[in-house]
Amino acid sequence: MRNHRSARVRVAGGKSGRVAIEEARLPADTTGRAIAQMRRELDVMRERESLLKHELDEFIRLTAHDLHEPLRMVSCYVQLLERRYCGRLDSDADEFIQFAMDGARRMQAMVDGLSALSRVTSAGRPFRTADLNASVQSAVSALRPAIDEAGAVVRCDTLPSVLADGAQLEQLYHNLIGNALRFSNGRRPRVHVGVENKSGEHVFFVRDNGIGIDPRYAEKVFVMFQRLHARDEYEGNGIGLAVCKRIVERHGGRIWVESEPGKGAAFRFTIPDRKEGLPKETKP
Amino acid sequence: MSRAAKTEVTEVLLVEDSPGDTRLTLEAIRDCDLPLNLNVVRDGFEAMAFLHREGRYSAVERPALILLDLNLPGKGGREVLSEIKGDPELRRIPVVVLTTSQSEDDIGLAYGLHANCYIRKPADTNQLSGIVKGIEDFWLTKVRLPC
Secondary structure (H helix, E strand, O other): OEEEEEEEEEOOOOOEEEEEEEEEOOOHHHHHHHHHHHHHHHHHHHHHHHHHHHHHHHHHHHHHHHHHHHHHHHHHHHHHHHHHHOOOOOHHHHHHHHHHHHHHHHHHHHHHHHHHHHHHHHOOOOOEEEEHHHHHHHHHHHHHHHHHHHOOEEEEOOOOEEEEOHHHHHHHHHHHHHHHHHOOOOOOOEEEEEEEEEOOEEEEEEEEOOOOOOHHHOOHHHOOOOOOOOOOOOOOOOOHHHHHHHHHHHOOOOEEEEEOOOOOEEEEEEOOOOOOOOOOOOOO | OOOOOOOOOEEEEEEOOOHHHHHHHHHHHHHHOOOEEEEEEOOHHHHHHHHOOOHHHOOOOOOOEEEEOOOOOOOOHHHHHHHHHOOOOHHHOOEEEEEOOOOHHHHHHHHHOOOOEEEEOOOOHHHHHHHHHHHHHHHHHHOOOOO
16 A cells, blocks of 8 residues: 655755655554565575675695695605706706795695684684783793894784784784785884774774885775785785685674785774673684 | 514505595605504404404404504594504504594594594605605604504
């Protein structure tokens, strides 16, 4: 049933007139039923999404696991070839062996990266109150040799405690600070680890004075195996930030980067304050 | 039993189904010039027959050490481990679980079944040589085993 009403409205250009407004008049129980139906559909969709996520996790885990074995054979036997036969065949052979070694090493790093990615969900621990200062300190200690080598200055503000998997937040900070050290542009790296309060939400950040990232690639950096630089320019297996994204998402937060080339980068993430409940895990 | 002299060869049983892995272990022993004689069986049934000196293994020497892969066809490594550690005679032989799995469950399970140690197979031949040398140095030279 339709109920026609009219209203006087002023439209752009100053003209006014009467416009018919069509309004669906639904009895209250019909509305209730429609909402219930939509809720059910939403639940089904959420369920499906969670299932798909789980399947993807399993796929990554199995792929990494199954590739590991044959790859180990290739790596080991190419190494044996190199150790025993390098310099004993001819210069072509030596070069071929080196390319094969390099390929095997890179693939190894990728497979290790895939394992690391799948472990975020498969080996994640339950959320407990975690002191972020401790997570940052552990990450900084582990990175100490790299920090000293780069002559870097790492400044850490006081951070709050959050409900989280502390080991994963340490890994998150390890990857973000490690990245800041690596993409340093030859300057003495300055890394600032801190938190801002934006509209009632903690926004954590790791800011550096490094080479920065073109905003065009701001999304791409979080995608698995995406590299923005030549392999010999900057090391890395293209998995660190993908792992960061997974960790933050497992905690129900968001991660993004704000940067301009040459002006450093600020990686920001949120970890929701969850007193009322935890995000649903995709793990069965 | 510690070896009286370095020149004596020690019997080791390798339970491993992959020829590629077996060869790598042999090459590592060769690289490090270790006085070990590697006896290789490819599944759990063979392993138990070897240890009980049954059938074609009636004349073999009991190994001083067992290197055990967990993923075997037929009777698996876990079953072999549990049978060895359930046998009053065989349980004295140190079992080194040498496997590709890095799952915490597998590690827990192996120690739960009284494995003597758990080592993940490395993807690097230098590391493998180091591990094999380390096993020989610790379990067969430094450690005193029962006669």
